[in-house]
Amino acid sequence: MSAPTPYTATAEEAYLDRLLAARLLLPTNLPGIYARGSAFTQLMEGLERAITRYGRTESTQILRCPPVLPRSIVEKCGYFQSFPNLLGCMCCFTGGTTEHEALLSAVDSGADLLPHLELSDVVLAPAACYYVYPYLTGTLPQAGKTTDIENWCYRHEPSLNPMRMRAFRMREFVHAGTPEQALGFRDSWIERAQAFLARLGLSATVAPADDPFFGAGERLMAAQTLKFELLIPIVSDTRPTAVMSSNYHKDHFGHLFDIRTPDGAAAHTTCIGFGMERIVLALLAQHGLQLSKWPTALREHLGLA
Known part of the structure; x- marks a missing residue:
C-alpha cells in the first residue's frame, strides 16, 4: 500500500497563516471569523478616509446601519430564492x-x-445596499440621489481562505435615478475604481461577474453586462480575487420599493462596492506585512503613523 499523499496547504491558507502569525488577524475557533489586529485596523481606517475623499460629494447621503437587517427586506428582495445557502438567520x-x-x-x-x-424578525445583513432602498421610497431629486453606506455583512461560507471571510465590511456608493443617470454612474465608476486602486499601488482587471444578482426568480448574469468585478491576483494569478464590484440593477429595486424619478417612472439603481478587508489583504500582499516599510507616499495617502 502506498503512503498517503501529504496535505499541502493552498496559497490562500498559507497567506492566512502569515496574517495570523503577524497578528494582523486574530483567530477564533471558527473558520472565516477573525478579529482585526492593530495594524489591520489602522489600514481599514486609512482606507475609509481614502474612499471618502475620492467618492463622496456634498450631495451624497450618508447612511450607517447596524449589522442586522429586517428579514422582511431580504424576503422582499428574493434573497431566499437566490442565495439561501449564504444567508445568516x-x-x-x-x-x-x-x-x-x-x-x-x-x-x-x-x-x-x-x-x-x-x-x-431580523437576519444578518448579506449586503450593505439592502438598507438603502427603503429609504429612497418616493420621488427622487432631478439629478437622482447617491448614498454612501458602510456596513458589516455576513455570508455563510466557512473557509480558510482569508479573502472569503464570513463576517466582513462593505462600503458602497448607491445611485438611484433615470436609466441614463444610473448607467453613467456605473460606467464612470468602473474607470474611477481602477484609478483608485492604482493610487494604492494595486493593478486590477475588470471582468463581467459570473454570479446571479439578487431577485426572486431572476438570474441576471454577466452576459447581460449588469455586474462587473475588479480582480486582483492577491495570492494566485489563476485565482484572482474580486476586491470591488459594480452592479446595475435596472428598475428592479425601483419597482420593489416604489422609488420614482420626477417623471413618475420606476427609478434605476446601481452601486459600486468596496470589499474593505479584501482591499486591505491585497495591500498587505503587494506591499508586505510590515507597514513601516511601505512607500512613504502610500503611508501618507492612507494617513498611517
Missing part, C-alpha cells in the same frame, strides 16, 4: 421557565437547540 429564545429548563437540558447534553428557539 437569527434565532431567539422566547419561552418561559419550563421551556428554559428544556433549553438548558439540550445545552448540557449537546442536543440540537433549534427546537427550543424561534426564527427572529
Whole structure:
C-alpha cells in the first residue's frame, strides 16, 4: 500500500497563516471569523478616509446601519430564492421557565437547540445596499440621489481562505435615478475604481461577474453586462480575487420599493462596492506585512503613523 499523499496547504491558507502569525488577524475557533489586529485596523481606517475623499460629494447621503437587517427586506428582495445557502438567520429564545429548563437540558447534553428557539424578525445583513432602498421610497431629486453606506455583512461560507471571510465590511456608493443617470454612474465608476486602486499601488482587471444578482426568480448574469468585478491576483494569478464590484440593477429595486424619478417612472439603481478587508489583504500582499516599510507616499495617502 502506498503512503498517503501529504496535505499541502493552498496559497490562500498559507497567506492566512502569515496574517495570523503577524497578528494582523486574530483567530477564533471558527473558520472565516477573525478579529482585526492593530495594524489591520489602522489600514481599514486609512482606507475609509481614502474612499471618502475620492467618492463622496456634498450631495451624497450618508447612511450607517447596524449589522442586522429586517428579514422582511431580504424576503422582499428574493434573497431566499437566490442565495439561501449564504444567508445568516437569527434565532431567539422566547419561552418561559419550563421551556428554559428544556433549553438548558439540550445545552448540557449537546442536543440540537433549534427546537427550543424561534426564527427572529431580523437576519444578518448579506449586503450593505439592502438598507438603502427603503429609504429612497418616493420621488427622487432631478439629478437622482447617491448614498454612501458602510456596513458589516455576513455570508455563510466557512473557509480558510482569508479573502472569503464570513463576517466582513462593505462600503458602497448607491445611485438611484433615470436609466441614463444610473448607467453613467456605473460606467464612470468602473474607470474611477481602477484609478483608485492604482493610487494604492494595486493593478486590477475588470471582468463581467459570473454570479446571479439578487431577485426572486431572476438570474441576471454577466452576459447581460449588469455586474462587473475588479480582480486582483492577491495570492494566485489563476485565482484572482474580486476586491470591488459594480452592479446595475435596472428598475428592479425601483419597482420593489416604489422609488420614482420626477417623471413618475420606476427609478434605476446601481452601486459600486468596496470589499474593505479584501482591499486591505491585497495591500498587505503587494506591499508586505510590515507597514513601516511601505512607500512613504502610500503611508501618507492612507494617513498611517
